Amino acid sequence: MADAYDIIVVGAGPGGYVTAIRAAQLGFKTAVIDREHLGGICLNWGCIPTKALLRSAEVYHTMQHADAYGLSATGTGFDLGKVVGRSRGVSAQLSGGVGFLLKKNKVDVIWGEATITKVGTVAVKPATRSALGGKPVPPPKGAKAEGTYTAPHIIVATGARPRALPGLEPDGKLIWTYYEAMVPQTFPKSLLVMGSGAIGVEFAYFYRAMGAEVTIVEVLPQILPVEDPEIAAFARGRFEKMGIKILTGSKVTGVVKGADSITATIDDGKGGTSQITADRMISAVGVVGNTENIGLEALGVKVERNTVATDGFGRTNVAGIYAIGDIAGPPMLAHKAEHEGVICVETIKGMHTHALDRAMIPGCTYCQPQIASVGLTEAKAKEAGHKLKVGRFKFIGNGKAIALGEPEGMVKTIFDADTGQLLGAHMVGAEVTELIQGFVVAMNLETTEEDLMHTVFPHPTLSETMHEAVLDAYGRVVHA
Template structure:
């Protein structure tokens, strides 16, 4: 008879869920994960990873179109939409298989189906609509001393702008289109919206982005967002900020959007498809949380510093536990959660230390306070900037458009935030994340030797600039 009793059961096998399960198993807990759709969750199958595969195809296509800039010749450059999508789905498949391997390696049971928490310690699993992987446990009653909810999030739906999967897409359809649209309206300019806008624009579509707030990429530093906007518009993208879509009409195989700007002016635009990228909402329904009295705030599960809910024995991590809705935040939260259960007294997660990355062209990456937030907090600050045009490696790469910006506390030299736009900044940002985590001051960063020629030298130059010591500008 199948084993039904565990120390820890995690509901959801996305990055947060499966990493939490691995850490729990490492700590000696008898662990199981419940999944209803696909191992690896949205991130590995329909989010972070396959979108990066699409964006990589777009990047290579862009370089091939600009081969002449590098003294090369590539004529009659084309792309095969089906092959681009097939590669992306293949990458997702590899990730899915990899998660299955990690579950086996760490002796974690996979329970396939839809979970409902009946009471603290008790879960009923019903049959899933998707086929169970080989070796997984099936529907039934399960027990665990600790239940961790890691059910993730889904696209937010606005009334009147509901996706239909045909003309109005969410990221699911945008990642696996029936055909490449010649024109596209993207509603929302957060990371998801801008990444898809960037992909489809590079592949030749006429792209219009509509953002209700005055600034695109609303969580980013205003200067970086303005730089990115200019670069995207130079590529031919049309951007309407301070504007909302008030109506979407379907007209044959087209969609017509009515836009209203901040002054009340309206206009209509027509496109082959529209993408709704207006944020995500936590998957808090149909798990039994209401019946148990688990506290929900702003559509997410309320937790303390160690991911505990108000009901003993029930925890929540990742997107379902609130923003920032990022895979790496979910993973870190999960590790903190199980280490706290084990009694290892981990440090609570500091949200100011979570980097954010947007993989459009040019890339955007940031950590900590923006200049505006630092001023709002009453901090006396020093700001340093260094442009890509002053960096030898950037010039050699043909990527001389970008900016690194750092924000320091004037009194203490504490690094409060770092914001970047340009080639490979999503890989560079971790240097600032390590520095902030180690409570590094400007002096230590200035004494650090950065290798030459690298893009990373701009990080040091930006620090030097904040203190009036910049060398290459």
């Protein structure tokens, strides 16, 4: 006889495990199914371990410029094994923490590969291999195993995987995805990064800061394509200053593999071609949802461009089947997945909820300089028909930034000229991934320019740049 639950969540990534915990808090008998990682890609192979690597790169870069702070650091270097080991240790610690939280909230963990055989029923079989092609990951202590499980509500949170371009598929040796880029066996002296979204530029920064020669190739006219062009241009200048070569409007059309290097052919978009030889290439051209082999096709669940179509509350076109996180479409971010999952289970509970507003979801890139944004870019705001007031403030006018030795940065604010509504905020510079939440809260509270101008920001802090950018939009900036 099948084990019965109220809610089954397929996938234990940040969206899945948070959804399961919230469901249990609401009184639902809940289970979460995964084949490999508590915490998912984000915690084990994405958000968290990359931040650990980037922190090592940031400290190493600062050590090399100790003289600028009146300090002395000689004979600096790094141990690649220890850098990678620290990153993996951080992930292991947090993955264990997820297991503790699930147990604390009485969520059953089921270990294996899940298939929805019909509405309300999930069959689980043992995984045959890990995502990296090795042996399957053993189940955590206390996890249930293969079997048949039922629930009137099944929430799919199976995440996404790296996109592969035909003819340029990663091979795990010479052409990497983020998996291999996080655990290099040897440090490459040169690196070609294909794609300049958050993943691409974060790895480009890491490897350049640690000493590799790095080239980024981006098919679109600007790096960081989802960001405001002014912010992206500022970031590009900083990257180029640290020695990263950037080719925009260009694409990799072919790769010849050598014994321990690749030679890529680059189309410059203007009729010309060139070749770049590098020790390794990272393919960072986006991700695709893991929609296959779950049973969605047979159930008639609507799938569009490798993601599941939902209504803003996690509901699909098939009653009793829900989808949240990366598999439910962009932005493919952990914090979006978590919030989306909470909306989904609270809607199932019958609580008063609001559909997910994707315009209110901040995006962050954690290289140096950091990039963060929320809402509309200036161009998108104009396209939407808004009459605008735009403010800008550079970090060079901020006392804390200068004291930190981080004077290169910028904050840009975009307001509706008629209503004072904050339409978007875009930032580049030190710690902006921490600062952006101030603008996110302001947008969610429908704060106007008057509210922000009357708010007292502490001094000396980097947050004062936010205040000045608001003031600048209305001709009241003080320190510029």
